[in-house]
Amino acid sequence: MARKKxxxxxxxxxxxxRATFKKRRKGLMKKxxxxxxxxxxxxxxxxxxxxxxPPEIWPSQSDAQCVLNRxxxxxxxxxxxxMMNLESFLRKxxxxxxxxxKKQQRDNKEYERTQxxxxxxxxxxxxxxxxxxxxxxxxxLVEETMKAIEExxxxxxxxxxPPSTKASQYHGGAWEDKRVKNGDSKGNPKSSVNAAAxxxxxxxxxxxxxxxxxxxxxxVMNPTRNSGNTGDQMGVPYLNNGAWANPxxxxx
Amino acid sequence: xxxxxxxxxxxxxxxxxxxxxNARKQVxxxxxxxxxxxxxxxxxxxxxxxxxxxxxxxANKAYSIGIPxxxxxxxxxLSGAPAPPSLGFAPQIPTVRELAKQLTELMNELEVQEKxxxxxxxxxxxxxxxxxxxxxxxxxxxxxxxxxxxxxxxxRRKVAERADKLLISEMALAQxxxxxxxxxxxxxxxxxxxxxxxxPQVFSFRFGEN
Numbered sequence: 474m475a476r477k478k479x480x481x482x483x484x485x486x487x488x489x490x491r492a493t494f495k496k497r498r499k500g501l502m503k504k505x506x507x508x509x510x511x512x513x514x515x516x517x518x519x520x521x522x523x524x525x526x527p528p529e530i531w532p533s534q535s536d537a538q539c540v541l542n543r544x545x546x547x548x549x550x551x552x553x554x555x556m557m558n559l560e561s562f563l564r565k566x567x568x569x570x571x572x573x574x575k576k577q578q579r580d581n582k583e584y585e586r587t588q589x590x591x592x593x594x595x596x597x598x599x600x601x602x603x604x605x606x607x608x609x610x611x612x613x614l615v616e617e618t619m620k621a622i623e624e625x626x627x628x629x630x631x632x633x634x635p636p637s638t639k640a641s642q643y644h645g646g647a648w649e650d651k652r653v654k655n656g657d658s659k660g661n662p663k664s665s666v667n668a669a670a671x672x673x674x675x676x677x678x679x680x681x682x683x684x685x686x687x688x689x690x691x692x693v694m695n696p697t698r699n700s701g702n703t704g705d706q707m708g709v710p711y712l713n714n715g716a717w718a719n720p721x722x723x724x725x
Numbered sequence: 726x727x728x729x730x731x732x733x734x735x736x737x738x739x740x741x742x743x744x745x746x747n748a749r750k751q752v753x754x755x756x757x758x759x760x761x762x763x764x765x766x767x768x769x770x771x772x773x774x775x776x777x778x779x780x781x782x783x784a785n786k787a788y789s790i791g792i793p794x795x796x797x798x799x800x801x802x803l804s805g806a807p808a809p810p811s812l813g814f815a816p817q818i819p820t821v822r823e824l825a826k827q828l829t830e831l832m833n834e835l836e837v838q839e840k841x842x843x844x845x846x847x848x849x850x851x852x853x854x855x856x857x858x859x860x861x862x863x864x865x866x867x868x869x870x871x872x873x874x875x876x877x878x879x880x881r882r883k884v885a886e887r888a889d890k891l892l893i894s895e896m897a898l899a900q901x902x903x904x905x906x907x908x909x910x911x912x913x914x915x916x917x918x919x920x921x922x923x924x925p926q927v928f929s930f931r932f933g934e935n
Contacts, residue, residue: 481825483816484771494772501768504761505778512754513742514781519798520768521775523814525807541799544779544787555788559815562766562790563824570831577838584845591852591859594876597883605895608888615881622862622874629867 494522502531515540590614750783758782762790769793769815770825777802793818 484490498520505518509532517537520529530537544552557565589611592599600608743750758780765776769792777798779789791798793815801808815821853860858873865873 481770481829483773490772497768501764504764507740508757508761510740511743512750512783514783516780519777519802523773523775540779547787551787557790559766559792560820562762563828567827574831574835574838577842581838581841594880600887605888605891608884612881612884615877619877622870625862626870
């Protein structure tokens, strides 16, 4: 079907208007039928052509009458609460559209702001024609972005020492990380135990630090602090007691 | 700025009752009811039709619309009588015409904004492919992030510099039109006398080179 932009005003050309009327009336009936089926609701539509011809009715004369009766039996309040006319409906549509338009404008503004940032990164001379207001806004954007990068970087470095549910997994992880970080090419665990012993001590400290950063760690360390643990049972969900006493058991 | 996730667009919906999902049913009802009323209003404005619609919601609330007049049309329907001349012709009512015009303008505006949005999205997609640092930061590796941080540090400095220069030259311009004010230090002006007489002074400034 050819999509053409139609202005919302009376169609002056008689033939075009009649054709449009037939098409749109048919479409309207289809829509109400779909609404009724999908949502399992009662509905009726009555369309007059603006002359004396009999109306088109959905679902049928008698069914429409039933719907009308059901409607008429409602208290006046119920009926008038959601009754609309053309003006009120148009006003409602206008309000809705204004919201969409504003949102879209805002989004576009954000995009354009980011565009300027990208252009400035590529070549600072792109800032030639830019006024003081935009420039200060740009500085703000740069600072916002830098903050976001900082947060992201923090998140990344936290990821490198993942809190694990099994002691061995944890040790393995931190251990591997430390070796990778120091560019240790030896993959053989046995031979590198000694050299690793020194590294391990540093790794231990770092690991302890990282551990302390995890919120669950502090709760485990201070079971009295409302963590729901009682008495002797440390209730450590993440590290078992034995491992905790000596987090790196292979340094005997 | 992360790009918006592309939604799937219009999907074919099966024409059978929505059973499992009450929320979806209510949402569908709301949207389609609005769409139905919209089509009806267009039919009336474009073609001068006269329409009555009654819909009950899944929660049994009644929604209705009558154009140009609900009660008159219902009476006409029930009595089977011909169109009363007093019913009025919706498209010609001044408020309707005004509102319809507003609506049309808004729709055009929306179309413009949406086109622009599409354009911007395409531009950013292209440049993201060319320049890795323009990707949203969520997609960047740690090393890339740190590099980028350095870039932005540099940029901030440069932009602040330029903003300062610009500010100074703007202020100098402003001062040139206000002869009674002593110029700020930093602007090389010919020495002037702080004047009590209103005679205009001639200054010469050297603006910061761009």
